[in-house]
Amino acid sequence: DIVLTQSPGTLSLSPGERATLSCRASQSVTSSYLAWYQQKPGQPPRLLIYGASNRATGIPDRFTGSGSGTDFTLTISRLEPDDFAVYYCQQYVNSPPWTFGQGTKVEVK
């Protein structure tokens, strides 16, 4: 199974600051089948990034995904009030189980 480890667990930042979230895989994620989701309380997750670096439809360009192999990063260039949420990475390579990281909470400092 591919284990995804996200760091840090919690990121305390102010609006306008830059957020850098990490996702490390226990083995290489082939074809960069790595996605990022945003989840707010009481809501389902929302797809932000797929293929490690492609923004999903309607996602603003302040969200950037990067990385390959076992190390991936989600960067939010300038945090807006709506960006404070929990972020999950997920690998979707072509064999089960399809796994998520444990999440990074971005909170207001």
Add this chain to the structure above:
Amino acid sequence: EVQLVESGGGLVKPGGSLRLSCAASGFTFSSYSIHWVRQAPGKGLQWVSSFSTSAYIFYADSVRGRFTISRDNAKNSLYLQMNSLRAEDTAVYYCARGGAKYGDDHLYVYWGQGTLVTVSS
């Protein structure tokens, strides 16, 4: 507009059964893999089961032998029959649709609002 609406959650005793449904609209249901993903209270996301367009079925180890996924393309619906329920199955269960491109079957592009399953005596 793509919509996924889950139903069937509720309170059930340990060892009991429940059947979840997911009604889909806004896309050609038979052309996409559909999945169940759950989230225990205050916890992260966990993939549960998938039903591909080619009728391949997959289960997480934690539910294999207890849960059964099915789909009815004529009714645009996905189901999850859950038997021998345990306290650790308590979670919000989300229905999610896969992507359109090759290789994106297990990319969860659209999600329903979820239905809460509580297993408690």
